[in-house]
Amino acid sequence: AQSVSQHNHHVILSEAASLELGCNYSYGGTVNLFWYVQYPGQHLQLLLKYFSGDPLVKGIKGFEAEFIKSKFSFNLRKPSVQWSDTAEYFCAVNHNNNDMRFGAGTRLTVKP
Amino acid sequence: EAGVVQSPRYKIIEKKQPVAFWCNPISGHNTLYWYRQNLGQGPELLIRYENEEAVDDSQLPKDRFSAERLKGVDSTLKIQPAELGDSAVYLCASSLAGGNQPQHFGDGTRLSIL
Numbered sequence: 537a538q539s540v541s542q543h544n545h546h547v548i549l550s551e552a553a554s555l556e557l558g559c560n561y562s563y564g565g566t567v568n569l570f571w572y573v574q575y576p577g578q579h580l581q582l583l584l585k586y587f588s589g590d591p592l593v594k595g596i597k598g599f600e601a602e603f604i605k606s607k608f609s610f611n612l613r614k615p616s617v618q619w620s621d622t623a624e625y626f627c628a629v630n631h632n633n634n635d636m637r638f639g640a641g642t643r644l645t646v647k648p
Numbered sequence: 649e650a651g652v653v654q655s656p657r658y659k660i661i662e663k664k665q666p667v668a669f670w671c672n673p674i675s676g677h678n679t680l681y682w683y684r685q686n687l688g689q690g691p692e693l694l695i696r697y698e699n700e701e702a703v704d705d706s707q708l709p710k711d712r713f714s715a716e717r718l719k720g721v722d723s724t725l726k727i728q729p730a731e732l733g734d735s736a737v738y739l740c741a742s743s744l745a746g747g748n749q750p751q752h753f754g755d756g757t758r759l760s761i762l
Contacts, residue, residue, distance in 0.1 A: 540690075545688075566747075568747050568748040570750060572753075578755075579651075579652075579753045579754060579755045579756065580691075580739070580741075580753040581753075582750040582751075582752075585748070585750055587747075587748035588748075626690050626691075628690075630747040630748070631747075632747070634704070634747060635693075635704070636681070636693055636696075636747075636751070637693075638690030638691045638692070639690050640688070640689050640690050641688075641689070641690050
């Protein structure tokens with residue numbers, strides 16, 4: 537079945553560590569890719585998105601993601617995490633401008 | 649701009665009872681989505697509206713779930729009768745038209761079935 541896979545269920549890092557969260561999808565054709573973040577007690581918010589152009593996209597709060605078409609991947613990165621980055625992160629794929637699917641999410645805990 | 653507004657925030661009911669959720673999208677957003685999010689999982693699409701038309705309801709359990717978006721603005725999602733497995737967070741989101749448009753989410757309604 538077509539799906540969006542996030543490899544890590546829970547990631548624990550110390551402040552200043554580098555972060556990479558994996559996201560793979562199994563759709564062919566046109567895809568629009570998103571990362572959303574949900575801070576504790578808040579609603580889902582857009583972190584960044586890709587739909588065309590430079591495959592390396594930059595989002596808010598120092599996050600970036602790279603679209604690698606050959607690997608069907610859209611991994612999220614941040615060079616140095618902060619305690620305030622503690623949240624749940626969701627990868628989402630919109631397929632053929634129509635069908636939106638979310639991954640199961642990765643919970644990030646940053647230790648001060 | 650005002651965000652997506654959902655009510656209620658929490659709802660506790662006994663099984664077999666009806667329940668309804670309400671959503672007011674961001675002004676000007678033609679597209680409205682209802683999602684269900686189970687614990688430890690990502691949101692799963694239930695229904696998508698373009699204006700007042702339901703264009704994707706393939707994942708909506710139509711035997712007990714219904715939704716409407718009269719006048720293409722506010723929307724309600726109803727469950728009747730509720731079952732234990734319906735316990736989840738129900739999210740509403742809205743966006744401008746187009747698959748590359750980001751969705752804006754409400755705070756959700758957490759439903760607990762006793």
